[in-house]
Amino acid sequence: MAINLEVPKKHRALVDQAHQVAMNMLRPISRKYDIAEHEYPKELDMLAAMIDGLSESGASEGAGATGVRRDSDDADQKTVKNGANLASVTSVAEMCWGDTGLLLSMPRQGLGNSAIASVANDEQLERFKGRWASMAITEPSFGSDSAAISTTAVLDGDEYVINGEKIFVTSGERSDCIVVWATLDKSLGRAAIKSFVVEKGTPGVKVERLEEKLGIRASDTAVITFTDARVPKENLLGSPEINVEQGFAGAMATFDNTRPLVAAMAVGCARASLDLTRDLLKEAGIEVDYDRPAILQHAAAAKFLQLESDWEAGRLLTLQAAWMADNRKPNSLEASMAKAKAGRVGSDVTLSCVELCASIGYSEEELLEKWARDSKILDIFEGTQQIQQLIVARRVLGLSSAELK
Numbered sequence: 001m002a003i004n005l006e007v008p009k010k011h012r013a014l015v016d017q018a019h020q021v022a023m024n025m026l027r028p029i030s031r032k033y034d035i036a037e038h039e040y041p042k043e044l045d046m047l048a049a050m051i052d053g054l055s056e057s058g059a060s061e062g063a064g065a066t067g068v069r070r071d072s073d074d075a076d077q078k079t080v081k082n083g084a085n086l087a088s089v090t091s092v093a094e095m096c097w098g099d100t101g102l103l104l105s106m107p108r109q110g111l112g113n114s115a116i117a118s119v120a121n122d123e124q125l126e127r128f129k130g131r132w133a134s135m136a137i138t139e140p141s142f143g144s145d146s147a148a149i150s151t152t153a154v155l156d157g158d159e160y161v162i163n164g165e166k167i168f169v170t171s172g173e174r175s176d177c178i179v180v181w182a183t184l185d186k187s188l189g190r191a192a193i194k195s196f197v198v199e200k201g202t203p204g205v206k207v208e209r210l211e212e213k214l215g216i217r218a219s220d221t222a223v224i225t226f227t228d229a230r231v232p233k234e235n236l237l238g239s240p241e242i243n244v245e246q247g248f249a250g251a252m253a254t255f256d257n258t259r260p261l262v263a264a265m266a267v268g269c270a271r272a273s274l275d276l277t278r279d280l281l282k283e284a285g286i287e288v289d290y291d292r293p294a295i296l297q298h299a300a301a302a303k304f305l306q307l308e309s310d311w312e313a314g315r316l317l318t319l320q321a322a323w324m325a326d327n328r329k330p331n332s333l334e335a336s337m338a339k340a341k342a343g344r345v346g347s348d349v350t351l352s353c354v355e356l357c358a359s360i361g362y363s364e365e366e367l368l369e370k371w372a373r374d375s376k377i378l379d380i381f382e383g384t385q386q387i388q389q390l391i392v393a394r395r396v397l398g399l400s401s402a403e404l405k
Contacts, residue, residue: 172222
């Protein structure tokens with residue numbers, strides 16, 4: 001099957017709608033909720049209702065995180081499919097052209113929703129439909145090494161008893177439930193790590209505090225503790241069996257779908273910076289000429305062309321990873337490549353745009369400085385830059401995590 005890395009015709013209406021929402025609904029309130037950290041953006045309720053309506057009508061084609069899922073009934077497909085994954089990354093990029101923090105604050109569009117959509121069975125999909133799910137992986141003792149999880153889940157009758165502490169939980173206070181990663185048996189290592197859907201209001205679940213952050217300040221980021229929190233065994237996502245041969249693959253499969261989404265966020269935020277910077281350079285008398293070699297142009301224009309080429313590489317890798325998921329191709333390598341490239345390019349582009357625009361870029365007169373702050377997290381969460389490079393190296397060299405650390 002051949003891949004054409006243009007936005008498919010059937011997705012263009014969705015992308016255009018997302019761009020209009022980003023421009024007319026998110027941009028106008030972007031600075032307001034950056035300043036009012038932890039205040040819930042109530043304007044998002046209407047937008048969430050619109051997306052819910054699209055989903056119920058079948059017209060959304062992946063508008064939002066809940067669209068990320070590999071279809072199981074098309075394993076024998078012979079034609080190229082442009083499905084929910086590609087629709088999700090293209091629409092998410094447009095929304096982050098508006099505001100990344102507000103996109104992360106969207107009800108029922110959390111990374112936990114992506115996890116549920118990626119690995120839940122049909123009964124769980126129906127049971128958790130319409131819920132807003134955050135995702136809790138990171139703990140005080142580790143950052144990107146998800147295999148170091150120490151939160152425990154012990155089966156007691158028909159329930160799992162969960163104990164532990166999670167940090168940096170996006171939408172941790174606002175969400176209806178939390179997808180919690182915990183180990184069934186520490187002695188069995190990675191293979192025993194599973195994910196559980198824990199309902200808010202469960203006794204023993206407590207939001208300890210909200211973090212004050214550099215960027216994405218519209219999004220609440222929580223510390224949550226679990227003290228003898230009892231969860232129905234039916235809330236374990238995927239298989240409850242511990243398969244040592246499969247190892248960590250079951251839990252990590254979630255990242256194959258969520259990492260392209262985060263890459264798309266970086267692509268969208270960086271595109272916003274490039275668009276505004278080009279306009280500001282033009283106002284200053286510096287035209288970016290795509291028909292002339294960079295070496296023959298103003299230094300600022302030459303730098304801009306280099307930034308755009310880097311951005312394009314991140315965008316294409318993101319589309320490729322999503323397209324592969326839609327077409328049932330293993331995409332773990334490509335998902336990490338997209339996340340690594342787009343995450344790094346996002347930070348580089350947004351900071352360079354601040355620099356190119358000098359005092360206007362650094363001040364709050366425009367949103368350039370905010371986009372630079374927002375973009376940094378996209379190079380960190382869902383696996384840092386360094387972790388992505390490590391995963392790519394392992395895949396390319398054919399080495400295990402034990403062989404290449």
